[in-house]
Amino acid sequence: MTKALTLRSDAQGLAAPMPALLAAADQLASTVMLGDHGRRRAGMGDIFWQYRPAQQGDEARAIDWRRSARADSNFVADKEWQIAQSVLLWVDQSAAMQFTSDDNISTKSACARTLALATAILLTRGGERVGLTGRRLPPKRGAGQIRQMAELLCKNDNSDFGSPDTQGLLPHSRALFISDFLGGIGPTKAALFEAADRGIKGCILQILDPQEEAFPFSGRTSFHSMGGSITHETLSADGLKKRYLDKLAKRKDALQTLARQTGWQFHTHHTNAPATSALLWLYQSLEAQ
Numbered sequence: 001m002t003k004a005l006t007l008r009s010d011a012q013g014l015a016a017p018m019p020a021l022l023a024a025a026d027q028l029a030s031t032v033m034l035g036d037h038g039r040r041r042a043g044m045g046d047i048f049w050q051y052r053p054a055q056q057g058d059e060a061r062a063i064d065w066r067r068s069a070r071a072d073s074n075f076v077a078d079k080e081w082q083i084a085q086s087v088l089l090w091v092d093q094s095a096a097m098q099f100t101s102d103d104n105i106s107t108k109s110a111c112a113r114t115l116a117l118a119t120a121i122l123l124t125r126g127g128e129r130v131g132l133t134g135r136r137l138p139p140k141r142g143a144g145q146i147r148q149m150a151e152l153l154c155k156n157d158n159s160d161f162g163s164p165d166t167q168g169l170l171p172h173s174r175a176l177f178i179s180d181f182l183g184g185i186g187p188t189k190a191a192l193f194e195a196a197d198r199g200i201k202g203c204i205l206q207i208l209d210p211q212e213e214a215f216p217f218s219g220r221t222s223f224h225s226m227g228g229s230i231t232h233e234t235l236s237a238d239g240l241k242k243r244y245l246d247k248l249a250k251r252k253d254a255l256q257t258l259a260r261q262t263g264w265q266f267h268t269h270h271t272n273a274p275a276t277s278a279l280l281w282l283y284q285s286l287e288a289q
Contacts, residue, residue: 055138086129086139091116092179094162101211108207111271112178113153119282134165163187175202196262201289206268215241
């Protein structure tokens with residue numbers, strides 16, 4: 001099975017073998033799931049919650065054929081326990097996430113994908129159902145689900161910046177958004193308030209490269225977005241440092257405020273820091289929701 005699971009991420013964010021990722025995630029899971037971890041979340045039994053349109057990845061046995069016969073499309077009958085045990089993930093796969101300031105440091109993209117998949121593995125071992133937003137992968141359990149998730153996470157988006165996709169989020173479920181969140185704040189704000197209106201709680205994990213925190217530039221410097229559509233050249237990068245750092249601090253404050261207003265959790269992780277602490281934070285924060 002593991003030979004078929006291949007997630008790639010090199011210095012450009014494209015090469016890291018899935019077997020190695022799975023081995024690392026398994027080791028982390030063994031640590032995290034000591035004690036009372038791995039318990040199933042309490043649910044309401046097989047009580048009907050809602051009908052929803054069938055999505056790619058839904059099994060045929062999940063389709064409610066009686067309800068589907070009254071429409072032109074198939075429907076699935078969700079149960080309350082399924083909602084309570086569902087976690088939907090959105091991982092920014094835009095060009096901005098492919099940045100790294102040092103070949104010895106993981107790209108933001110590789111870091112985000114690894115943490116997302118490791119979190120999914122831990123959750124499925126704890127009895128949770130995981131999936132991807134955007135109706136790309138409905139929440140399910142099992143090794144096959146992890147494989148499909150890995151395959152989808154391998155794909156890149158050529159846009160400069162990404163924004164959370166709320167399609168497919170189940171009311172009163174939980175969610176995880178991972179990005180650098182350096183693009184416009186508007187789409188992220190809208191996504192979080194939409195999720196809150198539907199009773200969805202979750203976590204926001206911001207991934208930053210250490211260079212994006214320090215801004216170690218001086219003199220004449222040319223800045224280019226990873227997607228190539230944004231360029232800025234200055235003769236005195238030193239003069240931009242304070243303004244840049246102030247804007248970065250304001251962006252973090254804005255994300256923290258949004259999390260507080262919507263009942264979510266917010267955390268910043270740097271690509272040169274051990275992934276263990278971020279994974280523990282993600283798992284524990286989602287379990288506490």
